Amino acid sequence: MMLEFKNVSFRYAVDEFPMMENLSFSVEAGDFVSIIGASGCGKSTIFRLINGLEQLQEGEILVNGRPIREQKQYSAFMPQKDLLFPWRTIEKNICLPMELAGVPAAEQAKRCKEVLAQVGLSEYMKKYPKDLSGGMKQRVSFARTLLSGADMLLLDEPFSALDYLTRVEMQEWLLEQWEHYHKTILFITHDVEEAVFLSKKIFVIQDRPFSSMEMVEVPLPAHRDRNDLKKPEIVDLKERLIGKLRRSVRL
Ligand SMILES: Nc1ncnc2c1ncn2[C@@H]1O[C@H](COP(=O)(O)OP(=O)(O)OP(=O)(O)O)[C@@H](O)[C@H]1O
Numbered sequence: 001m002m003l004e005f006k007n008v009s010f011r012y013a014v015d016e017f018p019m020m021e022n023l024s025f026s027v028e029a030g031d032f033v034s035i036i037g038a039s040g041c042g043k044s045t046i047f048r049l050i051n052g053l054e055q056l057q058e059g060e061i062l063v064n065g066r067p068i069r070e071q072k073q074y075s076a077f078m079p080q081k082d083l084l085f086p087w088r089t090i091e092k093n094i095c096l097p098m099e100l101a102g103v104p105a106a107e108q109a110k111r112c113k114e115v116l117a118q119v120g121l122s123e124y125m126k127k128y129p130k131d132l133s134g135g136m137k138q139r140v141s142f143a144r145t146l147l148s149g150a151d152m153l154l155l156d157e158p159f160s161a162l163d164y165l166t167r168v169e170m171q172e173w174l175l176e177q178w179e180h181y182h183k184t185i186l187f188i189t190h191d192v193e194e195a196v197f198l199s200k201k202i203f204v205i206q207d208r209p210f211s212s213m214e215m216v217e218v219p220l221p222a223h224r225d226r227n228d229l230k231k232p233e234i235v236d237l238k239e240r241l242i243g244k245l246r247r248s249v250r251l
Contacts, residue, residue, distance in 0.1 A: 001065065002029040002152060002184045003050070008059035009209075010049060018209040019045055022059070025203065025213055027186065029064075029151070032178055032222075034187045034195035035213070036241065037205030038248050043188045047154045050186075051075050063152065076148035080157045082137040084129040090116070091125045094144045115143045118180065120173075135166040142177065152184045160190065168226070171197055179222065192241045197229060204241065206248040216241065 004026045011018040019042045027033050035043050048054040050061060052068065060067055063074040084093045094115065095108045103111075116122050119139045129137055138158055145153055159167045171194060178185055189195050195202050196218055203213035218237065220228050228234060 001026045002031070002063065003027040003186075004060075004062040004065075005046075006060040006062065008049065008056065008061060010045065010054065010057050020211065021209040022211045023213075024211075025215070027184060029184055030182055031201060032185045032187065032199050033201045033203060034189055034199040035203045035205065036189060036192060036195050036245065037213075038245060039190070041205045041208060041248070042210065043205065044156055047077065047156055047186070047188065050152075050154060051077050073148060073150050075152040075154055076145045076150040077154045078141055078145040078156065078158050080160055082129070082141040084137060084140060086129050089126050089128055090121065090132070090140055093129070093140060094147060097144060097148055111147055115147055119143045119177065133166070134162050135170050138162065138170060139173070142174075146177075146181060146183075152186065155185060155187045157188050157190065159194070167194075172226075174198065175222075175224070192238055192245070193229065196234060196238055196241070197224070197226070202241065204244050204248075206244060214244070 005023050008023045009018060009021045010023075035046065037043055045054065049056060050068070056069075062068070063071060068074060084090075085096070088096070091109075091112050094112050098108045098111065112125070113122070116125055119142065121136060121139055121143070124132060124136065124140075129140075132140065142158070145155075159170050162170060175198060187195070187198060199218050200222070202216045202218065204216065205213050216237070219233055229238075
C-alpha cells in the first residue's frame with residue numbers, strides 16, 4: 001500500500017469543530033485517485049497532513065508501510081498556481097529543488113533536459129515564465145514536482161485556473177505523463193467530469209466531520225479518451241457523483 005490513513009482525527013483549533021474523525025483510507029501504488037467534496041470540506045487539509053504542513057494530532061499516516069514522521073521526500077506537492085520565479089529561466093526554475101538538495105550541476109542539467117523533453121517543452125528551457133502560456137507554466141510546475149523524486153504526487157486543483165480548452169488538453173497530457181512515470185497521483189478537483197476522466201478511483205467527502213470517504217471506481221481502462229465520457233455508464237456515474245455532492249452541500 002502506498003498511502004494509509006489510520007484513524008486520523010484533526011481539527012484546526014481546540015475550540016473548532018473537528019474536520020475529520022478516525023479517518024481511515026488507503027491508496028495503492030500507481031493509482032490515480034481524485035478527491036472531491038464541497039468547498040471547505042477538508043480536501044486540502046488531507047494534503048497538508050500528508051506533506052507535514054499540518055501536524056498529525058491523532059492516528060497514523062503511513063507511506064509504504066512506514067510512518068511519515070520517519071521519512072523525507074515521500075510526496076511532492078503541486079498547487080493551483082505555478083509559483084515559478086519570474087527572474088529565473090524555466091531551466092533554473094526546474095532545477096531549484098535539485099540545487100537546494102545539492103545535486104551536482106551536470107546531473108541537474110541532464111535531468112532537466114530529459115523531463116522538459118518528456119513534457120514537450122524542450123525549446124523553452126532558456127525562456128522565462130512570462131514567455132509561457134498558463135498551460136505551459138503548469139507543465140513546468142509539474143516537471144518540477146516530478147524532479148523532486150517522490151513517488152507520490154499531490155496535485156491540488158492544478159488546472160482550475162486554465163481556460164476550458166487548455167484544461168481539456170492538460171487532462172489528456174497528464175494521463176500520458178502518469179502512464180509514462182508510473183507515479184501515484186492524488187488529485188483534488190471541484191470538477192466531477194475532470195475527476196471521472198482522469199481517475200481510477202474517486203473518493204467523495206460527504207460529511208463534517210468525516211470518518212470515511214466513499215470510494216467509487218471509474219469503469220474505464222487506464223488508457224482512455226474523451227469519447228469514453230459519452231458512455232451511458234460514465235454519464236450515469238457523473239450524475240450520481242453530482243447527486244452525492246449536492247446532498248453533502250446541504251449538510
Ligand atoms: N490554517 C487554518 N486554520 C484554521 N482553519 C483552517 C485553516 N486552513 C483551512 N481551514 C478551514 O478548514 C476548512 C477546510 O479547509 P480545506 O482547505 O481543507 O478545504 P477544501 O475542501 O480543500 O476547500 P476548497 O475546496 O474550498 O479548497 C475550511 O473551512 C477552512 O476555512
